[in-house]
């Protein structure tokens with residue numbers, strides 16, 4: 001199963017990932033990124049990859 | 065041309081991006097020069113930008129980064145290419161830079177802390193919350209447009225929605241003050257334009273605009289200290305960084321940054337898009353057929369096409385090689401977003417306005433990295449709202465010839481006539 005890793009030094013909390021996969025990523029009210037589901041189902045890989053690629057700060061990666 | 069493809073460090077490139085004359089050309093004419101640089105000398109050395117307020121340094125100049133891939137690489141490497149020594153392609157007096165740029169012209173760790181004070185207001189949830197209000201405002205603006213009839217599109221549409229949105233969020237309440245702040249924010253980025261300056265020196269216009277913005281900011285800060293509300297200014301006056309409250313100067317700088325970044329960018333994208341939809345009726349028809357289904361993809365094309373922020377600068381923190389050129393510590397490196405967004409290596413047929421273009425990895429909001437535009441989702445929400453109203457209620461609106469601002473920072477449209485054809 002893919003596991004999402006966030007580099008919090010890079011993340012600026014814009015939530016572009018959230019607009020791609022709102023049930024996995026959520027930027028909370030103080031601007032910090034929460035991971036709602038750390039190891040989503042294998043079938044979600046495409047969407048997660050889209051979030052990783054879409055993150056402008058390069059803060060996200062997927063580990064297996 | 066005697067200088068050919070041989071990269072020749074420290075020799076000024078024959079295609080000069082420095083003169084005022086270059087920045088007075090139309091975007092299409094500039095693209096001809098960018099195309100040569102991208103293909104032959106993607107990292108090129110240029111004399112200091114003409115018309116700077118400070119005397120240029122001996123042997124000075126800047127590197128122009130014109131390819132998409134290189135702009136992204138520089139943007140994503142803030143340790144090597146920093147923002148803390150300035151972000152404009154000309155030397156701006158340091159006190160002015162600090163007074164207006166806030167966290168835009170800082171580096172980690174301070175950048176991270178300052179940005180976080182406001183970024184929470186720009187998250188998807190917060191943008192969603194204000195979306196209904198933005199839509200209602202867009203409806204009112206088009207009501208007024210229909211009442212007014214043929215008019216200047218910039219004045220009556222493009223500048224109104226961004227102005228309303230950003231000042232609603234920051235907490236500037238009355239329309240008169242919003243106007244004062246908008247004009248001052250415009251003044252900060254139009255000092256290269258003689259028509260706007262009206263005989264004044266660039267520094268004069270800058271100082272005047274800056275004072276006006278600071279006044280509005282500090283009055284508002286005072287009011288929110290006395291009586292907190294649910295807005296960004298209240299957040300700022302209550303914020304602490306490393307256990308200390310922000311100074312008045314810092315608060316004013318936040319205000320300046322938000323007023324400039326929040327206004328002109330979305331405004332110019334709106335104007336540029338209306339012109340593009342006028343010149344490309346097939347693209348307008350595609351959107352009218354299925355707005356909801358197509359607009360998300362189309363908005364990225366609107367923003368790529370407009371690229372309202374043409375340039376930002378970085379400064380090299382060490383000696384480094386970039387695209388075959390030796391960059392020295394302290395060198396200025398200017399990112400040409402307008403050029404990167406027409407790079408044929410990345411975009412098929414880049415000079416075509418194509419609302420179905422997908423993927424569309426444009427860099428109009430920056431090439432990635434820590435400074436990536438904080439307002440990107442807010443801007444997209446506004447564009448979606450205003451074009452829905454325009455395309456459904458004045459579907460045959462025609463935008464005439466745009467009048468461009470002269471200058472090397474904002475691709476700004478000062479005015480553009482429109483005919484409603486109702």
Ligand code: HEM
Pocket residue numbers: 139167168169179230321322325326327329330333367371372373376401427428429430431432433434435436437438439440442443
């Ligand atoms: C179509 C509209 C817009 C465009 C094209 C745009 C473009 C940009 C660009 C190119 C940058 C610099 C990125 C970099 O250095 O890597 C930036 C930064 C920024 N933008 Fe936007 N912008 C837009 C709308 C907005 C709006 C509506 C706001 C609302 C306040 C905003 C706020 C900011 C802020 C605060 C920064 C500085 C971020 C930082 O330094 O950390 N922008 N924008």
Ligand code: SF4
Pocket residue numbers: 006010011012013014015016017018025027033054055056057058059060
């Ligand atoms: S898109 Fe990237 S920077 Fe933005 S919140 Fe998600 S992880 Fe953080």
